[in-house]
Amino acid sequence: MGFLLSCLEGSIDLLKHYNPDIVNTIHALKSSIGKGRGVSGFATAIEKVKSGLQGYESGLSNRSQQVVGDLTAIKHNIGNLNKQLKEMHDRKLSGQLAVISQNAKFFVTMADKTETDGKELDEGLRNRLEKSVSLVKQGADNFKKINNNSKLQHQAEFVDKALTTQQSVLRSAIEYETKCVQETLHESVEQVQSELAAIRTAKLKTEMRKLR
Structure with missing residues (x-):
């Protein structure tokens, strides 16, 4: 159990970011070590750790899905806007x-x-996504600038071309960055889950050998 405890303590900052209660689990595990509680005590401690790690995984998944959901909404509306613009091609500019x-x-x-x-994610994952999320925001801000360009109101002959060109560029940029962010999130979640599974498996084998 000492090895499991050291692994948890080594990752405590990351774990408590998504599940603050994991701190209590670690304290409980630490207090149970060396008190001779046998297999039943070991099983109870493992269940507490399992519950704590599930809380961590749930927190990570929920916050990650928030970011993915935001980006999916942007992508969906870009598609709708493109369809609307095509249908409104012959309508008045206003x-x-x-x-x-x-x-x-x-x-x-x-x-x-x-x-x-994105700021609700842990520092490591947040830093990995920062550039991609920043590019999405930049694309949206550029779209707003196009919309606020007063020259569009006075140069009707250039508007359709400008809108088509800029909208196409923005759509491509946002779709690309959305894909990058989603792939990064997916890979990060899988990596964390894989590492946690490896830790739990290795620890369980170690502790079971001690009990033989």
């Missing part, structure tokens, strides 16, 4: 710009939410 204005606000709001939700 109507097209009104739709763009509504979507621009949504993109900026969701990009800000993505950035905020």
Whole structure:
């Protein structure tokens, strides 16, 4: 059990970020070591650790899914906007710009939410995602700048071309960065789960050998 305890203590900052109660679990495990409680005591301690690690995994998964959900919403609306613009191609410019204005606000709001939700992740994962999330936010901000460009109101002959070009560029950029962020999140969650599983397996084997 000492090895398991040392592994948990070595990762305590990461574990408690997603499950603050893991600290109590570690303290309980530490207090049970060396008190001669036998197999039943060992089993109880393992169950507490298992529960604590499940809380950690749940916290990591929930916060990760928040970020993925934000990015998926942006991607979905980009697709809807593209469809709307194609259907509105022959409508008045003011109507097209009104739709763009509504979507621009949504993109900026969701990009800000993505950035905020990303800050809830642990430092290591947050740093890995920072660049990708920043690019998504930058793309949304650029879309807002296009929408606020007063020249578009006075140069109608260039508007359709400008909107088509900029919207296509932004859509491609956001879809690419969304994919990168989702892949990074997936790989990170799998890596953490794999490492935790390896730790639990190795510890269990070690402790069972001691009991023989």
